[in-house]
Amino acid sequence: MGIGRLARACVGVLAALWLASPVYAAPITIVVDTPITIDVDSPMTIVVDTALLAGQTVDLAFDLTASTENTVTITNFSSDGTLGGSSVWPPVTGTFLDLPVILGGDPSALFPVEYLQTITLGDSLAFTFYTTTLPVDSTSFADSFAFFILVGGVPVIDDPQDPTGALVTYDFGIESPVLTLYSSDTLPVREGIVSNNVAEPGALALVIAALLALAAMLPVARIQSRK
Secondary structure: OOHHHHHHHHHHHHHHHHHHOOOOOOOOOEEOOEEEEEOOOOOEEEEEEOHHHOOOEEEEEEEEEOOOOOEEEEEEEEEOOEEEEEEEEOOEEEEOOEEEEEEEOOOOOOOOEEEEEEEEOOOEEEEEEEEOOOOOOOOOOOOEEEEEEEEOOEEOEEEOOEOOOOOEEEEOOOOOOEEEEEEOOOOOEEEOOOOOOOOOOOHHHHHHHHHHHHHHHHHHHHHHHHO
């Protein structure tokens, strides 16, 4: 087989593999093994490995339930995914295209206050959040913040210890706050450091691009060899 035919055959095979690669369109239920409770100091950075859901369009929900003027500020959002639109249940200011996002500040608002961000997931996402620490009356419920990944409006995790389906919960507490991460082998959630993730072409895409370039150069090479 000539070089030209070989290159075109490789391109065809790799293109077929590319088109046949899985697309995550259906909801995925992930059972969480054991919630991890962490002593917290503000601010806190959360890192989520979303490789299992990569390529799927989901909603990231950030909810604050507060009977005080406490706020949650979300900043340093980072992902190798692609952002879509966003919506809010006020009072909320800012978006992930115009950080920071600030939830709350008005105890008379209907709750929970919510920022909802549509995203086509990559391999990971991360964000930093910090809170105010206004005290609540001991007869009232403690303010709380929660983070969800929703597929079709349904949380992706299923854990009997967290019937809400949140991946992260932060209870402001009456005396001290508590951060709980609902993590598993298939959806790791941890505290960490935000890195500026930049989407890069996958290895297969790079190979296809190189072979296409090779195939395009072959006619030129043949013409030059005849001179």
